[in-house]
Amino acid sequence: MDEERKTMAGAISYREGVRDGRPWADEVEVIGPGAADAIMSEMRGWAVSAAPELAEELLARGARVVRHAHVMSCDLERVEPAEVEAPEGFRFVPCDRAPEQVLPAVLAAYPPGHPDRRTDDDDKISEELAPLLEGRLIGPVMPCSLLVVDAGDTVVAGVVVNDFRGEPWISHLFRHPVEAPPGTGTLALRAVQVRAARSGLATLGLAVTHANPAKRIYERLGFVVTETFITVVI
Incomplete structure (x- = not known):
């Protein structure tokens, strides 16, 4: 942009x-x-x-509403630096897998009707994932990003952080609702916070749709609302 x-x-x-x-x-x-x-x-x-x-x-x-969302930010100086481990039987790995390895978990995490799914077109999500992971959509993928894989090395969750206009921005936070145990996404986000803080980053931002209950999880992890916006189509 x-x-x-x-x-x-x-x-x-x-x-x-x-x-x-x-x-x-x-x-x-x-x-x-x-x-x-x-x-x-x-x-x-x-x-x-x-x-x-x-x-x-x-x-x-x-006009027609598309999304009512909140921008949230976390002050990384307040993040507890303790190491975060993946759930038993799973591993944190770098965000370097091919888009086709990541896509199944993303689609499962955001099924049609989910408040943070922007389109019901799976092909559209697939088309956007490659440039996002390659750093061509909103900015380079940052080293604090991670994926969660199971014992068979299948991606089941992840947190993708991009350098968006010079700020670290969580573009994707996902967990396969069946293949990854509850709480995996929260652990992954906590691990990303620790990694980002250790690398010297000051803040970490994201946007969450107003109706998404995940907002409460983000608040528990130190994210606060800094801006609210509504996207409409004219």
């Missing part, structure tokens, strides 16, 4: 990108009057991510 913020009609600034095949105005900020009018007239067919107040105004004018 282009790092330079763009402006439109003296009303909003935003980062331009692509989301689900649509042009995307991300991180929209109101900089002048008439923001909703400008978006509705000039951004037909766009995805727009904005603070709830502006998003609700767009929804009232006919």
Whole structure:
């Protein structure tokens, strides 16, 4: 995504990108009057991510909600440095497996209807996973990332951290609901926090959909909400 913020009609600034095949105005900020009018007239067919107040105004004018989410951040200086072990019979390994080895666990972790599944198209998820793991989608995969494998070396869970605009960002946190025991995802995230802190990183960020109960787990692990946004399609 282009790092330079763009402006439109003296009303909003935003980062331009692509989301689900649509042009995307991300991180929209109101900089002048008439923001909703400008978006509705000039951004037909766009995805727009904005603070709830502006998003609700767009929804009232006919926009369609895509995602209501919270950005969360963890202060790694507060992370307990104790070593974290994988569940018995499983191992933490580097995030260096081929996308086709990771995909089955991702699809199982986010079945259709899951609040954090962006599309019901398995092929679309598959197409996006390769560039994500290769660092071409939102930024390089960071060394603190890890996968969880079973005794047969099958990937059953993982935490993928990318360098997103210079900040460590969890792009994927997944656990196969059958092949990995409950709590594996939490252990993997704790292990990533420790690794990130030891490597000198200051923070770790993620986004979670409003309806996802995993938000409570993140809160227990020291993540706090720093921003709330709603993405709509105009």
